Amino acid sequence: MNLLSLFRRGSAPVARERLQILLAHERETRSQPDLLGVLREEILAVIARHVAFDPDKVQITMDRGSTVSTLAVDIEIPNRRRASGAASQQLSQLAFTAKTATARSQWTNGLV
């Protein structure tokens, strides 16, 4: 508000940078379907074909960056090795991370 503000940098440059990153992404994906969304659905469908898992135990996180976006899918899969055993159920975890370089729209993915 006063003399103090001379020592504080305005927040407009932050606003500008955030908008530039966001809009670069939104403009690119405007015409095409939501690539990360489609991938998420298809990955889950493939896993569900082979193993049963609880949809509530699926963690999906997404991080959109300026050049690389990351989609991480963590699926908790119950292990039923011995259905008769008392403490038989163990858990294993399956995790996928998919990355996309937004600038080139190319996909690289790897199993974590």
Next chain:
Amino acid sequence: MSEGKSGRVVVVTSGKGGVGKTTSTASLGAALAHLGEKVVVIDFDVGLRNLDLVLGAERRVVFDLINVINGVAKLPQALIKDKRLEHLFLLPASQTRDKDALTEEGVAKVIAELRTKFDWIVCDSPAGIERGATLAMRHADSAIIVTNPEVSSVRDSDRIIGLLDSKTEKAERGECVDKHLLITRYHPWRAARGEMLSIDDVLEILSIPLIGIIPESEEVLRASNVGSPVTLNAPLSAPAKAYFDATKRLKGEQIPMHIPSESRGLFNKLFGRKAA
């Protein structure tokens, strides 16, 4: 009404609500009429009409756009002639909640008829990207995108620009809607201190040509309080001058752009109260 005109359709749109679409529609419409053009302003905000209120015609609404589309009223019956400007007319929106009554064919017919009777058809779009907004832009020859220098408004404007480039009649014919950026509620001193996106920031991000910068002003609020567009109510005020300049640019005149500047004294700068 004289027939045989071929009016230009302009949509005033933004995506985000509350940025000044209705105020700008009223101000630009009144400015065009003041400059001798024959103008109709149409409210597309079915269920939440406000253009009548801003123009001071709220007690004169008998028929509305939906009535015309449904055939309940003829177009000339629904048009409200402004009491101050002889060339300014309003086609109000319906206050009923039935948005489905706004049909694509109906709107097309109304716009086609208005084109033959007016020089300018200014469509005040509702906020959002739903039916009302897409129908308001559907037949546009040009678009005025009203944007505040603020992140959510800029983002929504970008989205609307995308729709103008894909969902309009012109876009579907492979042509391009003329797009103009109108920056409203601009605080020069906030931009100068880096607290608000600057004109250059917004222009660089949206990359469409600028048609005007409307400074934040109490005159704009005062004008809507009394139901008279600022270009009529306080024609010499800074926002009215900015709207008049924008109007002339819309008509194709070359007017140098005036960027509102810091007008506070040294005392205020140092110990600052907000001047605006």
